Amino acid sequence: MSDSQTVDVPTRRKTETRCFLFLAVFLAPALSIAIVGALGFSIWIYQMFAGPPGPPM
Incomplete structure (x- = not known):
């Protein structure tokens, strides 16, 4: 490797x-x-359009 490609360990x-x-x-x-x-x-x-969960009344 050349010197420009190496990075010192602390950095x-x-x-x-x-x-x-x-x-x-x-x-x-x-x-x-x-x-x-x-x-x-x-x-x-989704619940605004499909209604709350649970059995239908």
């Missing part, structure tokens, strides 16, 4: 740590909240 470790913290602290919780919210919203919209 790479720092970058990987920042990336992991971003994914673990911000992205994963935001995605899980968005997915659960979207599912709840879609069920709510």
Whole structure:
């Protein structure tokens, strides 16, 4: 490898740590909240048209 393609270990470790913290602290919780919210919203919209669950009266 040439010198321009290598990255020293402390810089790479720092970058990987920042990336992991971003994914673990911000992205994963935001995605899980968005997915659960979207599912709840879609069920709510479906029940507006199909009616609530349960036996018909």
